[in-house]
Amino acid sequence: MKHCIIIGGGIIGLSCAYFLHKSGHHVTVVDQSKMDGGASYVNAGYLAPSHMIPLAAPGVMKQGLKWMLDKKSPLYIKPRLNSELLKWTLAFNKSCNSKHVQRVVPVMREIAVMGRDLYNQIKQEEGFDFQLEKKGLFMLCQSEHMLEEESHLVDYALKEGLVARTVTPQEVQQMMPDAQLDIVGATYFECDHHTTPDEFMEDLKSYLIQSGVTIRKEEKVIDIGVQNGKILHVQTDKEQLKADEYVLAAGSWTSTLSRKLNLNLLLQAGKGYRIQTTTPTGITYPSILAERKVAITPMNGFTRFAGTMEIAGINHTINTTRVEAIAEGVAQYFPEVQISQEEKNQAAAGLRPVSPDGMPYIGKSAKCKNLTIATGHAMMGWSLGPSTGKLVQEVIDEVSPSMDMTLFHPDRRF
Template identity: 65%
Template sequence: MSKKCVIIGGGIIGLSSAYYLQKAGHEVTVVDQGSMDSGASYVNAGYLTPSHIIPLAAPGVMQQGIKWMFSSKSPLYIKPRLNADFLKWTMAFNNSCSEKNVSKAIPAIRDINLLSRDLYSDIRAEEHFNFQLKKDGLLMMCKTEHMLEEEAHVLALANKEGLPARMLSAEEVQQKMPKADLDIKGAAFYECDHHTTPGEFMEELKTLLQAKGVQFVKNEKVTDFDTSSVTLSNVKTASGKTFVADEVILATGAWAGELNKKLGLKILMQAGKGYRINSETETGITLPSILCEAKVAVTPMNGFTRFAGTMEIAGINHNINKARVEAIAEAVPRYFNNVVISEQEKDEAQCGLRPVTPDGLPYIGRPSKWKNLTIAAGHAMMGWSLGPGTGLLVSEIIDGKKPSLDLGVYNPDRRF
């Protein structure tokens, strides 16, 4: 039976949900508070990364974050502030930085990444899209023996989970990128990873969805709902518009926390800001690479190279912190001797907000409080990787089908 589905949020998660819901025959409206052409879905590194099996909340991360708190250029910055939501999240994040959480998260992250990675290929073939989709793998580049040892440990875990990966010497990495002037000790190479140019996919997907009858409502902030005891019947915006809904999908990313309060949900979420610098200069970089010590991602996209990184948990804002942009720019020539990021490229840097849960796993599923609400948020740095997979799961939830994955680990009602 066709349902009226209102999706709040027009990023990769919202649009992926719209794609699978319209394929299932539902009437879909996407409401977004912005113009649907910027933010984390557009400025990310473009990775499809089954290799990223370790969640952000892992042993030692909180202690390292406290040390990095005093450096404006650190890869992870958590701004201390007297805010009840932030303090609850911080306590829950600290509790989640455990081996138990990592063990729980690894298979969950692997499975949804593999599902989503393959769905990108399926969508590209079925819809005759032309977006860049390269299946070249991912390099985890290391400048020190210590980091090589750490990456070798993660690689062993990945191999154990069935993910093809191997360690490479500096010479072997150089052979893979002969035009790059490298200064590294070696790298872990994950053959299972793919990469894309995000803006291309987003534009093709928006065009297709509109042609299929999906309605986009831009620059409208959802502020309220009409409710019965357990059902959301109407979605309301700040300008006074009302949308009738049989099903509501909350895919607002970093902004989910605000609507959670309106809905009486106790979901913990913080915004984690990331930055990107684009360069059209020839770099010789032909393979996606993460600069491990610096925590900077490098992606050869269609017509340019993208340098992205940092996790800045400092509330919801789009202020550009020049020091953090500079940290990305300074890291690159330490690994690539021939690459220098220009002042103009740094001045044109952009940022996006990723929604971060305390345990590093997204919320996907129905909260017990509302019968017709589905949460799809909290994907942190993996939002791009997990978009189509999450969209398919949302559609299966709404249609009452057996989900492609066990949703228990993503339960929005879980406690930390």
């Protein structure tokens, strides 16, 4: 048995804690927040093998440059003089090619299916009560051009053994009879599931605490003591903590902490927003508004609207222009759904750690013997939480991993 300290208490950190505890280790989780907000709580709740195309894909950089002029665009990179952003942008641009996509799609599909199945396994084994539904996911399109693009993704999914198809507006209407839709067609990925994130996070925290895992909230790691390529201790704003193994799962803050270890993880914080309503919407299936990149999820007791990728540094400032863009997108596809000003005023944001190639960093760096890194999941953090936790446990236990982790290596070059 080893003592493992996990820096970060979001979905990735808690998933690591779960599997390390199940493997017999003594686990401590340290997080600077109250562990009740951020990306792990405001996401769309999708368990989505359908999302196997990485953010770094052909045409994204060109489109992103156009969108930089539009503060309501789905992807907004705030122009600023910052060397880390410049390095990240150059590496991102280099990754935006078809060869990269073809290489990573099977791997992303595998880790996403693994994550989805582990949510089901955890729910059954622990008797958790969180919402977990297999209703699939619609990609709703308002133009024939977008429908054609989305149909290509159906072809990708079918090649990877996932269940997906193109559907007519009438078929969507039959499945959601109480919703008024303005679309030309859609694609439907039957392989996807959805959840209410807060419920799972509360279930998982309660389980870990009752099982003897130590959770230290509102405690910030301010320094890391290293000697001869090995961590000796972490210094928080409260005390010094020591362990045998350390896991760095601090989301968008990971790059700052990694520099203390002479690691250079290229990572940018991608801010996403969510609005929600308890007013009936008639939207009973998870749906993404393809042109507007807005995700809609029927959660337990409310409907959540989530979207945008705003790369503007580490901050939780609510950009009301971005919130308005989500509300406008919803009204465009669902004319009868009106989001109130009060609901928009209660919008929340979370920071998703984005790597330049759209792939997470999972594994050990050659620069530090007793550190395992788990970050960089971008929009897939919720989907890949349990699978990442399982892989981290296998790395620390030095057993054969459940899948090939080569493309996740923290030391990979861009």
